[in-house]
Amino acid sequence: MKQISLTQFLIEEQRAKGNIKPDLRLLIEVVARACKAISIAVGKGALGGVLGDAGTGNIQGEAQKKLDVLSNEILLEANEWGGHVAALASEEMDHSYPIQNEQCKGGYLLVFDPLDGSSNIDVNISVGTIFSVLKSPEGVAQPGDDAFLQPGTQQVAAGYTVYGPSTMLVLTVGSGVHAFTLDRELGSFVLTQRNMQIPEDTKEYSINASNARFWEPPVQRYITELQAGKEGPRERDFNMRWVASMVADVHRIITRGGIFMYPLDSKTKAQGGKLRLLYEANPMSMIVEQAGGAATTGRERILDLQPQKLHQRVPVIMGSKNEVERVTGYHK
Numbered sequence: 001m002k003q004i005s006l007t008q009f010l011i012e013e014q015r016a017k018g019n020i021k022p023d024l025r026l027l028i029e030v031v032a033r034a035c036k037a038i039s040i041a042v043g044k045g046a047l048g049g050v051l052g053d054a055g056t057g058n059i060q061g062e063a064q065k066k067l068d069v070l071s072n073e074i075l076l077e078a079n080e081w082g083g084h085v086a087a088l089a090s091e092e093m094d095h096s097y098p099i100q101n102e103q104c105k106g107g108y109l110l111v112f113d114p115l116d117g118s119s120n121i122d123v124n125i126s127v128g129t130i131f132s133v134l135k136s137p138e139g140v141a142q143p144g145d146d147a148f149l150q151p152g153t154q155q156v157a158a159g160y161t162v163y164g165p166s167t168m169l170v171l172t173v174g175s176g177v178h179a180f181t182l183d184r185e186l187g188s189f190v191l192t193q194r195n196m197q198i199p200e201d202t203k204e205y206s207i208n209a210s211n212a213r214f215w216e217p218p219v220q221r222y223i224t225e226l227q228a229g230k231e232g233p234r235e236r237d238f239n240m241r242w243v244a245s246m247v248a249d250v251h252r253i254i255t256r257g258g259i260f261m262y263p264l265d266s267k268t269k270a271q272g273g274k275l276r277l278l279y280e281a282n283p284m285s286m287i288v289e290q291a292g293g294a295a296t297t298g299r300e301r302i303l304d305l306q307p308q309k310l311h312q313r314v315p316v317i318m319g320s321k322n323e324v325e326r327v328t329g330y331h332k
């Protein structure tokens with residue numbers, strides 16, 4: 001079977017289909033190269049001296065792991081010289097980062113969660129990188145934090161890499177969702193699935209059930225109904241999975257369906273929710289919608305939200321359409 005590399009796929013999207021511009025293709029390639037470097041670092045594990053805490057904290061008050069810091073540096077450095085972005089914003093940086101060198105500047109903004117699922121690094125469970133691409137506002141020479149406050153509908157591309165038993169990159173440029181697997185010998189991402197589709201119905205849900213007592217009544221009702229199984233109002237049994245790396249949980253849902261929820265709860269209400277709008281919710285929502293699924297906060301479509309600040313947090317309910325619609329309906 002003829003293999004199609006990420007580069008070939010992107011050239012096809014650009015030249016034959018006209019879905020992307022050349023500079024967006026090159027930007028995605030820079031990000032993919034950085035993700036390969038992160039994959040190598042993650043893969044070294046205890047041998048590479050990369051496990052454990054960095055001894056620092058990020059603006060959100062979370063302790064940073066060594067790999068959080070390293071992955072952030074890899075993405076920064078790759079894009080600083082990449083020539084396709086005007087500024088970057090990361091979960092691990094207080095503010096956005098404008099590209100200084102005029103010759104290396106481009107027309108896009110890149111947003112990322114350099115390492116998602118940090119709590120899983122030290123126990124050798126899948127982690128990932130999430131990214132999103134926005135257009136840099138026209139006529140703004142030095143885009144600052146405000147330039148990034150664009151609704152998710154404005155994203156021109158979104159993707160994630162999952163560093164699991166194999167490293168996979170899942171990408172959308174607004175024309176479906178496609179998966180690439182890293183060929184470790186060749187060092188290239190190879191197309192392994194075109195047009196991933198999330199089934200509309202599912203029997204699998206994903207939620208941190210230890211928060212049950214903090215959930216709002218609509219979510220408590222929904223989960224209680226699922227747990228009642230065959231004997232309950234849903235008249236069938238449901239299964240539960242929670243990796244606690246959003247990339248891994250959402251990747252499972254994109255692969256075989258399911259519903260992923262980090263809903264509003266009384267513990268995180270004051271800060272708006274747990275997951276970050278720009279680095280996690282928006283890119284994953286674009287991917288999920290492009291794969292035929294749905295993504296809401298329980299009250300609104302995530303992609304329609306107007307971000308108020310860079311590190312904004314939101315409740316997240318995403319995945320198989322009929323389940324997302326049901327639990328969203330319970331909030332009305």
Ligand SMILES: O=P(O)(O)OC[C@H]1O[C@](O)(COP(=O)(O)O)[C@@H](O)[C@@H]1O
Nearest residue numbers: 113115116117118119208244245246
């Ligand atoms: O530990 P909890 O409360 O179950 O939260 C798990 C969630 O937190 C996250 O790890 C947050 O991401 P970071 O590791 O990038 O901070 C998600 O990936 C995951 O879904």
Ligand SMILES: [Mg+2]
Nearest residue numbers: 113116117280
């Ligand atoms: Mg994360």
Ligand SMILES: [Mg+2]
Nearest residue numbers: 091113115116
């Ligand atoms: Mg992270």
